[in-house]
Amino acid sequence: MTLPRDPPIVFARPFIGSEEIDDVVETLKSGWLVSGPRVARFEELFAQTVGTRHAVAVSSCTAALHVSLLALGVGAGDEVITTPITYCATAHSIVHAGARPVFVDVEPDTGNIDPDAIEAAISPRSAAIMPVHLAGRPCHMDRITAIADRHGLALIEDAAQAIGACFHGRAAGSLGAAGCFSLYATKTVTTAEGGMVVTDDRELAEKVRLYSRHGLSEDTWTRSAGTGYRHQHALVPGFKFTMTEVGAALGIRQLGRLQEEVGRRAEISNRYDATLSQLPIDIPAAIPDGITHARQLYSPQLHTEAVAPTRDELLDRLLGLGVGTGVHFAPIHLHPYYRQAFGHRRGELPAAERFGERTFSLPLSRGLSREDIEDVGAAVGVALR
Numbered sequence: 001m002t003l004p005r006d007p008p009i010v011f012a013r014p015f016i017g018s019e020e021i022d023d024v025v026e027t028l029k030s031g032w033l034v035s036g037p038r039v040a041r042f043e044e045l046f047a048q049t050v051g052t053r054h055a056v057a058v059s060s061c062t063a064a065l066h067v068s069l070l071a072l073g074v075g076a077g078d079e080v081i082t083t084p085i086t087y088c089a090t091a092h093s094i095v096h097a098g099a100r101p102v103f104v105d106v107e108p109d110t111g112n113i114d115p116d117a118i119e120a121a122i123s124p125r126s127a128a129i130m131p132v133h134l135a136g137r138p139c140h141m142d143r144i145t146a147i148a149d150r151h152g153l154a155l156i157e158d159a160a161q162a163i164g165a166c167f168h169g170r171a172a173g174s175l176g177a178a179g180c181f182s183l184y185a186t187k188t189v190t191t192a193e194g195g196m197v198v199t200d201d202r203e204l205a206e207k208v209r210l211y212s213r214h215g216l217s218e219d220t221w222t223r224s225a226g227t228g229y230r231h232q233h234a235l236v237p238g239f240k241f242t243m244t245e246v247g248a249a250l251g252i253r254q255l256g257r258l259q260e261e262v263g264r265r266a267e268i269s270n271r272y273d274a275t276l277s278q279l280p281i282d283i284p285a286a287i288p289d290g291i292t293h294a295r296q297l298y299s300p301q302l303h304t305e306a307v308a309p310t311r312d313e314l315l316d317r318l319l320g321l322g323v324g325t326g327v328h329f330a331p332i333h334l335h336p337y338y339r340q341a342f343g344h345r346r347g348e349l350p351a352a353e354r355f356g357e358r359t360f361s362l363p364l365s366r367g368l369s370r371e372d373i374e375d376v377g378a379a380v381g382v383a384l385r
């Protein structure tokens, strides 16, 4: 054991192999940098991987969520039921679409949205449900799809953390009207910045494409494949949310490493479980049969009532010991903007608030060595003393 670690153990380090580097260089030499054959190929592979008919590459998961809402016709006057235990982009996308986020409480052990709380929050203005598969653990999608169907609500999965996750044989992100993935630098599969919308609905896929390509009738690649000049016309005031060829070249290679990545992440998580279960900490909830957890994050919960240091003191001590850490997440309804704009107050969502005070995340990337994993475990023990 060597603590403090110097240089520190990085919280999330992307794995970029020499294949990725070669493919990026080749892409740069190809002379075609955006919306070309690599993006088309990456979309095809992505759809195959999650088992949907269509996949549309975009510039981020934030963009994916935003255009999915627009393409599904969610806007002013509508409510979207979602979880407060998520990255702020989930809620922001709802606000960007002109709708109102309705935050409901979560399960205390997983931090995932509570299906009973969704049901209780349905109003005549409800238009959509946006669950988040926190840390890569699928939500109760059987119950959530049933609620969406029964009430005629659109279901948009924030699968930003869930590539590689499975719910009874179906990929997380493939279970609703649209699934949105993040390909950001710290995610399991990365294009540096990037996102993907998946769906079985051809018309919806076309609308997503339209909204993310300025609202123009055809993209550049499709156009160049035809004969003769064709004009493009703006059908809606869309956005510029395209993926680059460089990003797609990275993504194609990264997607090929998915199973290996998820396996390695599970291994590291199991080692952390073994060490942390000896401490006043709740390790992540057990995984039921039929569920594959994608292990985007390793986030246990501190028994705050049983130990002297607060969760935030624990974070500071871990950083002092050279161990990267983070909080996933502090509840969104208590962020200043959401308090001010929607009048939220502490006490509204007790399970989410308690989760937000107890959760902390430890380094998780496939490059961690046995010694790194041991040092992280030891550092948590030292920090709690």
Ligand SMILES: *Cc1c(COP(=O)(O)O)cnc(C)c1O
Residues within 6 Å of the ligand: 059, 060, 061, 062, 063, 086, 087, 089, 090, 132, 158, 160, 161, 181, 182, 183, 184, 194, 195
């Ligand atoms: C990372 C993340 C996002 C945002 O993804 P970007 O690709 O960075 O826009 C949204 N929701 C959740 C749950 C995330 O973890």
